[in-house]
Amino acid sequence: MSLRRFLPDRFTCALIVTVVTASLLPCRGTAASVFNVLTDAAIALLFFLHGAKLSREAVLAGMTHWRLHLTVLASTFVLFPLLGVLLRPLLAPLVTPDLYLGVLFLCALPSTVQSSIAFTSMARGNIPAAICAASASSMLGIFITPLLVGLMMESHGQGGMSWDALGTIVLQLLVPFVAGQVAQRWIGGWVNRHRGMLAYVDQGSILLVVYTAFSAAVLQGLWKQTPLPVLGGLLVVNVVLLALALLATRYGSRALGFHREDEITIVFCGSKKSLASGVPMAKVLFAGHPLGMIVLPIMLFHQIQLMTCAVLARRYARPIEWKAAPATTD
Structure with a gap:
């Protein structure tokens, strides 16, 4: 039973199938153009629905716990980028320059929403604060991530972020998100009642971007340039980044005097990186x-963080479950 918890979920399996399909049957020519148009439309719809789903009242209500939210944002947008830049001399030799550019992009991404809240709930943490912190991270990431990417690309010798890229971010991601926020008063209830539809749009847009991205990369010789030792090096890089983030958020929150429930929220919101936001943003920024x-x-970090945090959430929950046990047996 415990072994099943370490097996990839259905979406991860779908990602693997998509990568294999793109490797064997990459889209090209007219088909690639059609897929690019479909991908752009799916991304715009995704951010529109996220804007319509995000409750402004919940965000405003949760902002009173400002120390916790600042700690999560500092971990997401300060600690991770610093780790990516400072550890580059040690970690970059394990992978190719383009892969490490992807690692720097990973470090600039916002936190996840769904899994951060789910793991906080599983570990008996501060769920309202997790909802607010994860939502704020996702929303602010639309602005902060492109700026961080530009700064880190300069440090990586890749040149800064162009105004064209920032304009595309505004048109393709921010405008639909704001439109969703405006439309929330009319469609917000309907979107929240049909969360399954949002999950399909969420996952479908990611699969479309992954297929088009890997199709183009395969045609450019991706797998010839990425042997197994390099993939192993990328695994090590991801594990190191996640381990340092988990340690920093756990012991940093204790040093700052947070209660156990708040510590759990900081750990699970401050150590995550969003695949749902990352893949669409990558298409625009790169x-x-x-x-x-x-x-x-x-993509690799996504699976590692899910497996690691599932184990960590159960360990956090165990003492509370043990204390509650005598009351249930009387």
């Missing part, structure tokens, strides 16, 4: 780069 190399680190 138009002139090998996109398959850019999204590969976040």
Whole structure:
């Protein structure tokens, strides 16, 4: 039974199938153009629905716990980028330059929403604060991530972020998100009642981007440039980043005097990186780069963080369950 918890979920299996399909049957020519148009439309719809789903009241209500939210944001947008830049001399030799550019992009991404809240709930943490912190991270990431990517690309010798890229971010991601927020008063209830539909759009847009990105990368010789030792090096890089983030959020929150429930929220919200936001953003921000190399680190990190945090959440919950046990046996 415990072994099943370490097996990949259905979406991860779908990602693997998509990568294999793109490797064997990459889209090209007219088909690639059609897939690119479909991908752009799916991404715009995704951010529109996220805007319509996000409750402004919940965010405003949760902002009173400002120390916790600042701690989560500092971990997401300060600690991770610093780790990516400072550890580059040690970690970059394990992978190719393009893959490490993808690692730097991973470090600039916002936190996840669904899994951060789910793991906080499983570990008996502060769920309202997790909802607010994860939602704020996702929303602010639309602005902060492109700026961080530009700064880190300069430090990586890749040049800064162009105004065209920022304009595309605004048009393709921010405008639909704001439109969703405006439309929330009319469709917000319907969207929240049909969360399954949002999950399909969420996952479908990611699969479309992954297929088009890996198709282009395969045609450019992705797998010839990424042997197994390099993939092993990427695994090590991801594990190191996640381990340092988990340690920093756990012991940092204790040093700052947070209660156990708040510590749990900080750990699970501050150590995550969003695949749902990362893959669409990569398509916009890295138009002139090998996109398959850019999204590969976040795809691998996604699965590692899910497996690791599932174990950690159960360990956090165990003492509370043990204390509650006598009351249930009387």
